């Protein structure tokens with residue numbers, strides 16, 4: 279049995295104080311949004327108690343699907359690196375970036391480069407894209423499973439939160455998935471944006487979701503995990519190798535009841551069952567803002 283934990287949209291606070299020059303961009307909007315409500319929405323205490331509960335479940339590995347920061351200040355990337363180091367070493371934690379992690383263009387050494395150890399695979403396709411010091415898609419082989427990390431994080435215009443996979447990632451993904459299928463791995467695709475067309479409005483959508491869906495349908499995957507919507511969702515994509523559950527998880531920090539559900543994470547218990555895979559999902563999170571963190575849902579995804 280392999281247990282994979284999934285958390286997303288950490289939106290770490292409090293926000294470091296920016297220099298005036300750092301706000302001469304889309305960051306100004308994000309900074310105002312933070313002080314107009316997001317700082318009350320994303321609670322550090324909520325996050326810390328959620329993570330403590332997750333640790334108590336002793337997952338074999340933790341996947342974090344982006345939006346660790348808020349307005350992509352260099353100091354935020356350092357805080358997020360420290361948070362990741364507390365969460366676990368790079369061989370126990372895997373990260374893919376979200377749109378807030380690319381809120382504005384940031385030099386790799388001051389931005390995503392701080393997390394590169396958490397976004398690194400081995401034997402990745404030479405045709406994959408280098409984004410700073412990281413190559414996407416990256417593949418991590420962990421016992422019976424393989425994590426395939428995609429980056430949909432791109433800087434966008436104000437009031438936009440869309441994402442895109444570049445042609446190289448889309449081009450190399452089918453061969454990577456096919457090779458992992460041949461090797462008998464349980465394939466888990468990680469992406470920040472909802473991967474299927476229609477899962478969110480156009481301002482927040484993955485621009486080439488139809489192309490990703492086609493690639494997944496052709497080559498297959500056993501599980502697809504994403505964040506971004508701050509909602510729990512379960513869809514099923516029919517692929518050439520069977521049905522792939524596509525699961526979105528709420529933000530790990532939401533501490534106020536409102537438009538989005540309170541903080542939650544999911545655990546996926548994966549094991550071989552003869553010629554098939556068994557995958558059961560347990561969702562744990564808050565039923566009320568004051569807690570405690572509790573089991574919300576338990577559902578058999580495949581068997």
Ligand SMILES: [Fe+2]
Nearest residue numbers: 345376377506
């Ligand atoms: Fe997002």
